[in-house]
Amino acid sequence: MTTANRFVIAGGGLAAAKLAEALRANDFDGTVHLISAEERLPYERPPLSKEVLLGKKTPEDATVDSAQWYRDHHIDVLLGTTVTGIDRATKTIALPDGTTLSYDKLALATGSRPRKLPIPGADAAGVYTLRTAQDTEALLEMFRTARTLVVIGAGWIGLEVTAAARNAGLEVTVLESLPTPLQTALGAEMGQVFADLHREHGVDLRVETKVAEITVADGRATGVRLADDTRIEADAVLVAIGARPNIEIAVDAGLATSEGVLVDESLATSDPDIVAVGDIADQQHPVLERRIRVEHWANALNQPEVAAATMLGRSAVYDRLPYFFTDQYDLGMEYTGYVANPQDAHVVVRGDLGKREFVAFWLDSGNRVLAGMNVNVWDVTDRIKELILGGEPVDPAALADTATPL
Numbered sequence: 001m002t003t004a005n006r007f008v009i010a011g012g013g014l015a016a017a018k019l020a021e022a023l024r025a026n027d028f029d030g031t032v033h034l035i036s037a038e039e040r041l042p043y044e045r046p047p048l049s050k051e052v053l054l055g056k057k058t059p060e061d062a063t064v065d066s067a068q069w070y071r072d073h074h075i076d077v078l079l080g081t082t083v084t085g086i087d088r089a090t091k092t093i094a095l096p097d098g099t100t101l102s103y104d105k106l107a108l109a110t111g112s113r114p115r116k117l118p119i120p121g122a123d124a125a126g127v128y129t130l131r132t133a134q135d136t137e138a139l140l141e142m143f144r145t146a147r148t149l150v151v152i153g154a155g156w157i158g159l160e161v162t163a164a165a166r167n168a169g170l171e172v173t174v175l176e177s178l179p180t181p182l183q184t185a186l187g188a189e190m191g192q193v194f195a196d197l198h199r200e201h202g203v204d205l206r207v208e209t210k211v212a213e214i215t216v217a218d219g220r221a222t223g224v225r226l227a228d229d230t231r232i233e234a235d236a237v238l239v240a241i242g243a244r245p246n247i248e249i250a251v252d253a254g255l256a257t258s259e260g261v262l263v264d265e266s267l268a269t270s271d272p273d274i275v276a277v278g279d280i281a282d283q284q285h286p287v288l289e290r291r292i293r294v295e296h297w298a299n300a301l302n303q304p305e306v307a308a309a310t311m312l313g314r315s316a317v318y319d320r321l322p323y324f325f326t327d328q329y330d331l332g333m334e335y336t337g338y339v340a341n342p343q344d345a346h347v348v349v350r351g352d353l354g355k356r357e358f359v360a361f362w363l364d365s366g367n368r369v370l371a372g373m374n375v376n377v378w379d380v381t382d383r384i385k386e387l388i389l390g391g392e393p394v395d396p397a398a399l400a401d402t403a404t405p406l
């Protein structure tokens with residue numbers, strides 16, 4: 001058990017909220033400060049590009065815990081406040097007003113921000129990114145007025161916004177630099193499933209394109225110019241080219257970092273009094289036996305339980321397999337596992353690819369299951385997990401045969 005009684009959580013997303021919950025659920029009765037750069041209480045982001053953009057939910061519906069919950073659990077929440085520095089020698093963090101706050105244990109849960117596109121026009125009015133509830137509100141406003149949208153980047157967020165924009169009646173052109181959407185995450189074969197899906201829904205998907213410039217008139221985006229000089233006019237442009245972890249305060253504090261903050265199996269950083277969770281945590285994963293950094297909801301949901309134990313001086317290890325999901329039009333999907341390079345894996349499809357009702361498996365050269373993706377097929381995640389964790393070679397033909405039980 002720890003004698004430390006002053007815990008600070010820097011960050012205010014799902015991971016931060018779950019960590020506050022986990023500390024209290026584990027009977028920590030010391031001080032907990034949760035300091036968030038955002039003006040809103042921690043909320044979940046997945047609905048922002050799905051139900052909220054489809055008009056089925058509001059950002060408030062995605063709030064993790066109510067203000068009353070934080071009061072009841074004596075969590076001191078400081079919103080609209082960015083932690084600007086960490087002094088590990090004095091065990092204090094710095095706040096923008098020049099004050100400092102001391103900690104016995106510190107958790108970094110600072111998440112990510114959208115990557116910027118280093119081309120002319122990227123800062124013009126009418127150019128959007130999506131990370132926050134405020135960004136979603138701006139997109140909803142744009143959906144009401146714009147007729148045409150160019151989406152730069154066919155990753156998860158680009159494609160989910162595309163589906164929502166089509167639902168709102170916009171003409172959408174999606175520009176992707178690789179040969180298929182989602183290629184880095186899923187490989188070309190499964191990326192093609194998403195290419196077909198969007199084209200069937202009237203999206204002008206252009207692959208292997210390079211955007212040279214966002215064209216601007218009177219300070220407002222008017223479309224894009226491609227490297228081959230093709231021009232595409234649009235009322236609005238969404239830049240969705242991935243996220244960048246917010247690790248500057250960790251770097252400045254001299255913590256070991258990569259693209260994220262390096263943490264061990266129990267989510268401790270190179271400083272034993274500091275843990276890192278969620279998007280920024282580059283963890284030595286005990287099952288996958290390698291470092292992984294996962295920018296997905298389930299990670300932010302589940303890592304805090306282990307981080308809380310570590311802060312409390314108990315032993316715990318985060319060993320869950322990566323898991324994520326998406327919803328686009330009538331396609332619902334869950335993905336479990338980890339494939340370092342999907343292009344090198346062998347994909348086995350079980351079910352009907354044409355009807356988009358199937359499970360895809362990624363196998364290594366020894367026919368061991370690395371990952372599984374169920375598309376419009378449900379309640380198979382546990383079995384996929386078992387196949388991965390079992391680590392035994394499978395018969396690809398039997399795996400593909402829906403008459404053979406999973």
Ligand SMILES: Cc1cc2nc3c(=O)[nH]c(=O)nc-3n(C[C@H](O)[C@H](O)[C@H](O)COP(=O)(O)OP(=O)(O)OC[C@H]3O[C@@H](n4cnc5c(N)ncnc54)[C@H](O)[C@@H]3O)c2cc1C
Pocket residue numbers: 010011012013014015016035036037038044045046047048049081082083084109110111112113130131132157246249277278279280294295296297298300323324325326327
């Ligand atoms: C639109 C959208 C849709 C998504 N959909 C899915 C999905 O369908 N499935 C899925 O698995 N994942 C999805 N994700 C990813 C998932 O939401 C993230 O992995 C998750 O939000 C990570 O949580 P986090 O708490 O680590 O970071 P974040 O949610 O990024 O929260 C970090 C918080 O810390 C604040 N902060 C940053 N720096 C500081 C500082 N120095 N001081 C104080 N506060 C700071 C930030 O402002 C932010 O509020 C989606 C993400 C987005 C943006």
